[in-house]
Amino acid sequence: MTSSALPDSEPASVAPPAASVKQRDARLRRMVDAHLDFIGRVLRNAGTPAAEIDDAVQRTFIAAAQRLDDVRPGAEKSFLLQTALHVAAHARRSAARRREFPAAEPPEVVDAATPEQLTSQKHARQMLDQVLDQMESDLRTVFVLYEFEEMSMVEIAGVLGIPQGTVASRLRRARADFRERVRALELVSTSEVRR
Numbered sequence: 241m242t243s244s245a246l247p248d249s250e251p252a253s254v255a256p257p258a259a260s261v262k263q264r265d266a267r268l269r270r271m272v273d274a275h276l277d278f279i280g281r282v283l284r285n286a287g288t289p290a291a292e293i294d295d296a297v298q299r300t301f302i303a304a305a306q307r308l309d310d311v312r313p314g315a316e317k318s319f320l321l322q323t324a325l326h327v328a329a330h331a332r333r334s335a336a337r338r339r340e341f342p343a344a345e346p347p348e349v350v351d352a353a354t355p356e357q358l359t360s361q362k363h364a365r366q367m368l369d370q371v372l373d374q375m376e377s378d379l380r381t382v383f384v385l386y387e388f389e390e391m392s393m394v395e396i397a398g399v400l401g402i403p404q405g406t407v408a409s410r411l412r413r414a415r416a417d418f419r420e421r422v423r424a425l426e427l428v429s430t431s432e433v434r435r
Contacts, residue, residue, distance in 0.1 A: 275320050371421045
């Protein structure tokens with residue numbers, strides 16, 4: 241059957257033009273280059289188990305590749321952030337269902353750090369992870385983006401699609417919650433040392 245004999249109800253599939261594919265690939269490459277480290281940090285600070293961060297980063301960018309035509313130019317970071325937060329929530333739920341605890345942080349290459357410094361850094365990171373894991377998701381997200389990623393309230397509002405006043409309110413509550421949880425952990429640590 242020739243293409244001219246095809247009925248109107250069965251259109252022939254049309255491959256996208258090669259230039260279009262190259263443009264999509266180039267745009268995706270720019271997104272990866274510009275936001276890879278940011279997405280990795282967001283996933284880590286959003287409670288993704290350490291052993292799953294690489295996979296979570298990959299899932300985030302796969303989702304971006306699949307929906308690239310839906311991502312407005314200039315809104316790539318916002319799209320990736322929202323996707324990463326969903327991926328992190330899924331990873332946390334999966335780990336909880338498996339009743340796993342997040343794996344220990346892989347050792348980082350640190351020049352001239354003493355064993356005591358490395359132990360202290362690891363302990364501080366574990367405490368930070370514990371505090372962040374206990375925080376309400378909405379509060380943790382704003383806290384991490386403002387305090388660790390150094391995004392402005394205007395940027396956070398734009399990325400999360402919420403009013404600036406909501407960002408300010410969540411940040412204020414998150415800081416208070418963070419301080420309380422750190423204080424509680426310090427009290428527990430102090431009482432354990434005294435035993």
